[in-house]
Amino acid sequence: MQSFGEMQSMATNIFSAYASVAASMMLYRSMVNDIIPEPVKAFFYSTFNRFFESFFGRFFGKLSTxxxxxxxxxxxxxxxxxxxxxxxxxxxxxxxxxxxxxxxxxxxxxxxxxxxxxxxxxxxxxxxxxxxxxxxxxxxxxxxxxxxxxxxxxxxxxxxxxxxxxxxxxxxxxxxxxxxxxxxxRTVKLYTRDCPFDDNDDDDGGGKGGGYWGCVNLDHPVTFDKLAMDPNLKRSIIEDLDRFVRRKDYYRKVGKAWKRGYLLYGPPGTGKSSLIAAIANYLRFDVYDLELTSVYSNSELRRILLCTNNKSILVIEDIDCSGQMHDRERDTESAHEDSSNTRLTLSGLLNFIDGLWSTCGDERIIIFTTNHKEKLDPALLRPGRMDMHIHMGYCTPEGFDVLASNYLGINDHHRLFPEIKRLIREVEISPAEIAEHLMRSEDVDLALEGVVDLLKQKEEEKKKNEMPNDQKMSYVEEHISDEGVDQGKKRKFGRFVRDLTKFRRRSSSGIGKRKML
Known part of the structure; x- marks a missing residue:
């Protein structure tokens, strides 16, 4: 039988061994945590658990981890x-x-x-x-x-x-x-007011229409690559869109509604509607097409716009054709006669664009289009309402390259390209006009020759318009054959040219121009 001293010595040895093992385990654990990645540890842990379950589960039942x-x-x-x-x-x-x-x-x-x-x-x-x-x-x-x-x-x-x-x-x-x-x-949707049918198949019910909006699928094939516009302008638009969609937290931090306004202005046929479709396809945003002529009061406008979804584009085309939108002084003069809720005013539209009502939605884009930017009220154009003004100009040589690639599949040089690009620099012609002539023939040479003829005709018209009046009369006399045309008709035609010239001069000076209501 062991003495008390021997038992005490044995206990001391066991405690010392335990302390040594514990210290070693702590050191080992620290090294494992510092050196071995977490996924590797998880793998070994999972493997050990499976072994532990299979071995000891025979005796103690399955221990689930x-x-x-x-x-x-x-x-x-x-x-x-x-x-x-x-x-x-x-x-x-x-x-x-x-x-x-x-x-x-x-x-x-x-x-x-x-x-x-x-x-x-x-x-x-x-x-x-x-x-x-x-x-x-x-x-x-x-x-x-x-x-x-x-x-x-x-x-x-x-x-x-x-x-x-x-x-x-x-x-x-x-x-x-x-x-x-x-x-x-998802399929991009095109919404319009009082649509007799609704092609909305979204799981969440799509627009909060409430009877104000109906929709169809927007299957427009246009992309930014297919737009015949200045490459630098195209690049700046894409960069602005990318910056807008990724800055939700930034807009909230600076205290602004998460929205962006674009004004597209320029002559007809320069691709304003195509640009809107390209933006919708690029962002996968639905489009709400609103005609202001069908809205009769500010309260109705507010109800209509509140029934639009986030991640959407509100489009108001040809806003210069809506008389209420460019005559803000009339709103002030007649405010005491008419309640602002009983008719549509520019102030009502502005309140929804950047007033308190503008915060009733996120990630929204507002696009106005116009052929005559100068007719719009300056209050509509300032930053915060229309943040980026995009001029959709006439066709450029770079734009023609895109059109030739889209319509004729020409990505390389053609013998008529130098002549076409020279004429494009000289005259004003819209991409839509060139596209129409490119579609008239499947033969590349015939299609391009038709474009050359069109551009030469434009060049001739430009020269005639730039002539002084006396030269115009001489030009008319030279190009009207005496054969089959009596002198009386020639004089009448000459008077017509003079009257037309006077009318143009008066119109350019602002005299006789019809006042917009």
Whole structure:
């Protein structure tokens, strides 16, 4: 039998050994945390747990180290956003070698989508962690389930130690990724007032129309690459759009509504409507086309604009043709006679663009178009309302290159290009006019020769318009043959030319110009 002293010595030795082992383990743990990456540690931890479960489970039963999150299709009486997001996201990780999949395509979808079959499992990897998704479908039980619908849900299984990462990081990632995929797949809509039909198939119901808006799919094929406009201007527009959509936090920080205004001005046929369609396709924003002539009061305008969605473009074309929009003084003069809510005024429109009502929505773009910028009230044009003024000018040589590529498939030099580009620099011609002539023949040479003839005709007209009056009369006399034309008709034609010249001179000086109402 051991003496008390021997037992005390043995206890001391055991304690010393334990302290040494504990210190070594602490040092080892510190080295592991500093050197070995977290995903590698998770792998070894998971492997050890599986070994531990299989070995000791024979004697003590299975010891689970996993957690399962159930994601139901329905959340009460509404759909579960996480379920919908998972359904979209899991398409990206489906194994193409799977033996069984579901194929889906609605009449509105452009492509076929694949989804999981009942009981199928998918393994996903996120930051080195493995997660298992399983699709469960519970069908009604015979006659007892006549009045029940089938139940769908996902089971997401992962290691318990990764709970915080999965709930706080992985699931938000799935939501964000699904939202991005849905935005890329959705069809851009074109909304108009009092539309007799509604082609809206969005899951969320689309526009908050309330009877004010109906829509159709905007299947316009134009992109920025196909626009016949100055390359530098095109680049600056794209950069401005990119800067706008990524600065939500910045707008909130500086105390401004998250919106952007563009004024497109220039002659007819210069591509203003095409630019709007290109912006919509680039941003995947819906377009609301509003005709102010159909709006009769500020209160009606407010109700209409409040029924538009975020991520949208409000378009008011030819705003110079709306008399109310460029006569702000009349609003002030007649304010005591007429309530501002009983008629449409410029002030009412401005209040919605940058007043208190402008904060009732996010990520919105407002576009005005006009052929005559000078007719608009300056209050409508200042920064904060129309932030970027975009001049859509006549066709340039660079714009012609785009048109030739779009309509004729010519990306290289052609023998008529130098002559065409020289004439384009000399005359004013819209891209729409050139595009029309390029479409008249499938033969490249014939189409380009037609453009040359058109440009030469424009050049001749320009020379005639720049002539002094006496030279114009001489030009008329030289180009009117005496054969078959009596002198009386020649004199009448000459008087017509003189009268027309006087009228143009008076119009350019502002005399006799009709006042816009």
């Amino acid at each position: 996993h957690m399962t999150v159930v994601v139901d299709e329905q959340n009460g009486f509404t759909r579960n956003q996480i379920y919908d997001a998972a359904e979209i996201y899991l398409r990206t990780i489906i194994n193409p070698d799977a033996e069984r999949l579901k194929a889906n395509k609605s009449t509105k979808q452009k492509n076929i989508s694949l989804s999981m079959e009942k009981g199928q499992e998918l393994i996903d990897s996120y930051k080195g962690y493995q997660l298992k998704w399983q699709f469960i479908l519970v069908e009604p039980d015979g006659d007892k389930g006549r009045f029940q619908s089938e139940k769908r849900y996902f089971e997401l299984t992962f290691d318990k130690q990764n709970k915080d990462t999965v709930l706080n990081d992985y699931l938000p990632f799935v939501l964000s990724k699904a939202k991005e995929m849905k935005e890329n797949e």
